[in-house]
Amino acid sequence: QNQSYDVVVIGAGGAGFAAAVEAKSKGANVVLLEKMPTVGGNSLISGAEMNVAGSWVQKNLNINDDTPERFAEDTLKGGDFKGDPEIVKVMTVNALPTAEWLKNTVGVQFEDDNVFQFGGHSRKRALIPHGHTGTEFITKFSALADKMGIPVITNMKAEELIKDKDGRVVGVKAVSAGKDYTFNAKGGVVLATGGFGANAEMVKKYNPSIDERFKTTDAPGTTGEALYMAERAGGQLVNMGYIQTYPICDPISGVIELIADARFDGAILVNQEGKRFVEELERRDVISKAILDQPGAYAYVLWNDNIGKISNTVKIHDTEYDAFTKQGIMHTADTLKEAAEFFKIDPAALQATVDRVNKFAKDGKDLDFNHRAGLKDLSTGKYYIIKAVPSTHHTMGGLKINTKAEVLDANGKPIPGLFAAGEVTGTTHGTNRLGGNAYTDIMVFGRIAGAGAAAQAK
Numbered sequence: 142q143n144q145s146y147d148v149v150v151i152g153a154g155g156a157g158f159a160a161a162v163e164a165k166s167k168g169a170n171v172v173l174l175e176k177m178p179t180v181g182g183n184s185l186i187s188g189a190e191m192n193v194a195g196s197w198v199q200k201n202l203n204i205n206d207d208t209p210e211r212f213a214e215d216t217l218k219g220g221d222f223k224g225d226p227e228i229v230k231v232m233t234v235n236a237l238p239t240a241e242w243l244k245n246t247v248g249v250q251f252e253d254d255n256v257f258q259f260g261g262h263s264r265k266r267a268l269i270p271h272g273h274t275g276t277e278f279i280t281k282f283s284a285l286a287d288k289m290g291i292p293v294i295t296n297m298k299a300e301e302l303i304k305d306k307d308g309r310v311v312g313v314k315a316v317s318a319g320k321d322y323t324f325n326a327k328g329g330v331v332l333a334t335g336g337f338g339a340n341a342e343m344v345k346k347y348n349p350s351i352d353e354r355f356k357t358t359d360a361p362g363t364t365g366e367a368l369y370m371a372e373r374a375g376g377q378l379v380n381m382g383y384i385q386t387y388p389i390c391d392p393i394s395g396v397i398e399l400i401a402d403a404r405f406d407g408a409i410l411v412n413q414e415g416k417r418f419v420e421e422l423e424r425r426d427v428i429s430k431a432i433l434d435q436p437g438a439y440a441y442v443l444w445n446d447n448i449g450k451i452s453n454t455v456k457i458h459d460t461e462y463d464a465f466t467k468q469g470i471m472h473t474a475d476t477l478k479e480a481a482e483f484f485k486i487d488p489a490a491l492q493a494t495v496d497r498v499n500k501f502a503k504d505g506k507d508l509d510f511n512h513r514a515g516l517k518d519l520s521t522g523k524y525y526i527i528k529a530v531p532s533t534h535h536t537m538g539g540l541k542i543n544t545k546a547e548v549l550d551a552n553g554k555p556i557p558g559l560f561a562a563g564e565v566t567g568t569t570h571g572t573n574r575l576g577g578n579a580y581t582d583i584m585v586f587g588r589i590a591g592a593g594a595a596a597q598a599k
């Protein structure tokens with residue numbers, strides 16, 4: 142089984158779709174390979190918010206002082222300055238045109254009256270897709286790929302890159318249902334295979350502190366063998382020990398509690414003693430660590446209708462609401478006392494915490510943890526409370542690329558014909574990826590990789 146294309150894209154998540162569509166629109170003959178039975182990867186199950194400075198939604202909300210430079214500064218700082226400033230610059234400068242492309246060409250619909258402010262960002266800048274998940278992106282991308290005539294082959298696992306005698310990557314060997322296939326690539330191969338957060342062994346190998354206590358938020362295909370495949374072809378792996386845990390996940394399955402995104406609108410975090418212990422908009426690593434330091438190594442997210450009405454997470458994530466309520470890890474109560482009693486928290490202690498929050502909300506200053514967006518009033522019900530633990534979420538490390546999304550070898554030289562984009566790369570986020578930056582990264586660099594590979598097919 143031998144097939145030839147201009148561009149072979151490996152991995153049908155957000156980065157892979159962006160690369161494939163971009164390459165096709167530049168006139169290349171493209172194929173998209175996916176090892177799992179279904180497309181989407183982590184991109185599908187993500188909340189899929191996407192940071193953009195200077196967006197039309199920010200304008201609608203009168204946020205007029207955001208710039209790519211500010212966005213870059215937040216991103217670099219959030220990753221302890223271990224991200225590559227050139228890569229971050231490309232991401233932040235291209236965020237707006239890429240979001241416009243997603244909206245106008247791909248047909249992704251974003252809410253036009255709300256943006257999230259994730260931890261570490263100095264402005265509210267994360268666009269929110271309809272439905273608050275990656276389904277909006279992946280559905281639209283799948284439809285467009287179909288319309289453009291891009292074959293998307295599922296159950297097809299790439300296993301080895303093929304190089305010619307000059308060291309150029311000219312294709313990939315893949316396997317489907319025990320049969321071998323070869324996909325030749327005239328212009329180039331784009332690796333868009335995601336990270337390795339669902340590979341517990343690999344996570345522990347690169348970061349021994351993330352051990353058996355952690356479940357994962359990731360899609361089952363996020364197992365990272367493609368990183369070794371690229372390494373065998375000469376690709377340089379960097380920052381592999383930087384692995385992000387997401388602080389607010391289901392203690393039973395490990396998945397993210399998107400319903401608890403009410404945190405971005407003012408929900409507070411308390412421990413079993415009913416006390417706040419960290420600023421709720423702190424970085425994910427800081428909050429994760431703070432939770433592990435609490436009694437029982439878990440926390441609760443608490444909000445009320447006053448906060449809930451802002452982005453309506455209970456309604457939008459109604460399947461989560463039903464499932465978590467049934468599991469007994471989430472509870473809805475008319476009074477704070479009832480919310481406390483459900484989880485055996487001392488009601489008086491929780492009341493004292495909430496009274497303090499209400500006072501800080503009124504005064505506009507959180508004297509305990511300096512909540513950067515300002516606390517909100519929690520004096521009236523209904524109340525929503527959910528138990529949460531950190532899980533392995535995003536692997537910041539991966540292949541070293543340059544601003545053209547070319548994969549670099551151990552000497553920092555591009556490997557001809559090999560491109561990479563998305564979570565498989567290791568250069569953007571440094572020690573810690575800020576919320577909403579994955580989608581910006583995968584979309585911007587997915588397009589660059591696709592265009593680059595298409596250009597070399599000429």
Ligand code: ADP
Pocket residue numbers: 151152153154155156157174175176177180181182183184185297298299300333334335336360362363364365366367562563564565583
């Ligand atoms: P990103 O956010 O970077 O696009 P995703 O996790 O969304 O990453 O997508 C990566 C996709 O790549 C997943 O659907 C995953 O199953 C797929 N994948 C990973 N390794 C391979 C491989 N060796 N061959 C084909 N597909 C792969």
